[in-house]
Amino acid sequence: MKSAVETLSPTRAKLTVEVPFEELKPSLDAAYQKIAKQINVPGFRRGKVPPQVIDRQVGRAVVLDEAVNDVLPKAYMEALTENSLTPLAQPDIEVTKFEDNEGLEFTAEVDVKPEITLPAYDGLSAKVDDLAVSDDDVTEQVDALRERFATLIDVERPAKSGDFVVIDLVATQDGEVVEGAEIAGFSYKVGNGGMIDGLDEALEGAAIDEEKNFVTQLVSGDLVGQDVDVKVKVTGVQEQELPELDDxxxxxxxxxDTLAELREDVRERLTRGKRLEQAAAARDAVLESLLEQVEVPLPETMVTEELNARRENLEQQLVMSGLTLEKYLEEEGQTQEEFEADLDRRVRDAVAAQFLLDEIADKEEMGVDQAELTQHMIRRAQQSGQDPQEFVNHMFEHNHVPDLVQEIRRGKALQLLVEGATVTDESGNPVELKNLRGDGTIGEDEPEVADHVVVDAEDAEDAVDPAVEPAVDPTQA
Structure with missing residues (x-):
């Protein structure tokens, strides 16, 4: 077999492959054997029909087609290896010549992994925001805790923001009740939002037994985006009474035992959370610093597929959150054009980061052992709420294990970058990353850092593939 490669772009190649007819013989023999088991010919046992009889009964062309279908993927993979190409998608294959006894020629166009010249990645520098927990932050958390221990008291006055109301609600269109849009005796917190646009405005100031009518648009179901008439009746108003803030x-x-101790514990918990947020920001800043130093060619088909996947993911999340895209963009303070431009930038950065981390993992010869793979799969299963064994079985059955291995390798590459970087906050203070534990505490400086990992595989995927999420943040088995 002979092959030649033509570089169409930094991320796309065209292979031209020639397979001599004699190299087709194993596939041709296999084709005859396969067809012999599928046909019945009087005088011959199934599977024992001679080739010349198959040629008469079925046709030589059918056998040749079967042989070509067998040899094409093998020859294609051999040509990729021969020319040191890593494919990123399924190829566009065209048979350009095939004659009996004369051999096979075909071309294959495919997106390939670009060649990247890595810049120096040891000693990167990055800056992040200061770690700060204010008294207001502590008070907000303590107040949220108070609300969990609050009691509801019936009141005889119109509802106001923050009250809990008991409502009956029905949505209709052209006088017909919309399926799934009728509830009774439902408890709702005025001002909570996220249910139906216009509901909070209708409820605020409504008295017991008062009915309010308004028009809104549904965000899910068969009538999504269409106007419906909503009638809501308040049947009860309850005021939230918070416990006294004392010991x-x-x-x-x-x-x-004391409120002061509780507040101090809240402050410490917030501080640990802020440390983790700061570490995530440091991770992103370090990776961004590397991205700024190198130009990574990107395959447009890969970018387009990722853009479409993210849009679809966002749409699904918006539906689950009861939001329209217009409402989401309004809350985010973005126009449609700004959103699309930001999404495109994030996708391109994510794809480029994947290539960079893969290149670093290859250069550093980073491997993945069975224990790391098992731990990663268990963690992924827990995050998705699946049974670990079922998740593992699914990964193996659908050949997703190589993707998981690559996730882990990217995590290790990102870990290497972060631990070798100099990260400071805006005040110039060094940010402790190497010994930061998963709960936000700082451990002792130890040779073994397995239990004090700054980033793991999920962190790496978040960094190189940040999710686009509504106000309410992938692979996706």
Whole structure:
């Protein structure tokens, strides 16, 4: 077999492959054997029909087609290896010549992994925001805890924001009740949002037994995006009474004896969370610093597929959240054009980062052992709420294990970048990353950092493939 490669672009190649007829013989023999088992010819046992009889009964052309179908993928893979190409998608294959006893010629156009010249990646620098927990942050968390221990008291006054109301609601279109849009005795917090546009405005100021009518658009179901008439009746109003903020509350709501101890614990928990957020920001900043130093050619088909996948993912999340795209963009303060431009930039950065991390993992000869793969799959299963064994079985059955291995290798490559980088906050203070534990605490400086990992495979995927999510943040088995 002979092959030649033509570079169509930095990310697309055209292979021209010639397979001499004598190299088709194993596939031709296999084709005769396969067809012999499928046909019945009087005087011959199934599977024992001679080739010349098959040629008369079925036709030589059918056998040749079967042989070509067998040899094409093998010859294509051999040509990829011979020319050191890594495909990124399915090829466009065209048979350009095939004659009996004269051999096979075909071409294959395919997106390929671009060649990247890695810049120096040890000693990168990045800057992140200061870690700060304010008194207001602590108060907000303590108030949220108070609400969990609040009691609801019936009141005889119109509803206001923050009240809980009991409502009966029905949506109709042209006088017909919309399927699934009728509820009774439903408890709803005024001002909570996320149910039906216009509901909070209708409820605020509504008295008990008062009915309000308004027009809105549904965000899910068969009538999504269409106007419907909504009638809502308030059957009860309840005011939230919060417990006194004192030592008694601290003892009731926590294991602490005093309110001061509770507040200090809240501050420490917030600080640990801020450390993790700062570490994530550092991870992204370090990777962005590397991306700025190298131009990575991107296959447009891969970018387009990723853009479409993210749009579809966003649409699904918006539906689940009860939001339209227009409402989401309004809340985000973005126009459609700004959103599309931002999405395109994020996708291109993500694809480029994948190529860079893969290149670093290859250069550093990073491997993945069975324990790492198992731990990664268990963690992925837990994150998706699936049974670990079922998740593992699915990964193997659908050949997703190579993708998981690549995720882990990217995580290791990103870990290498981050641990070798100099990261400071805006005030110039060094940011501790190497010994940052998963719970946000700082461990001792130890040779073994397996339990003090700054980034893992999921972090790497978030960094190179950040999800586009509605206000309410992938592979996806």
């Amino acid at each position: 008694d509350f601290a003892q009731e709501a926590s294991e602490f």
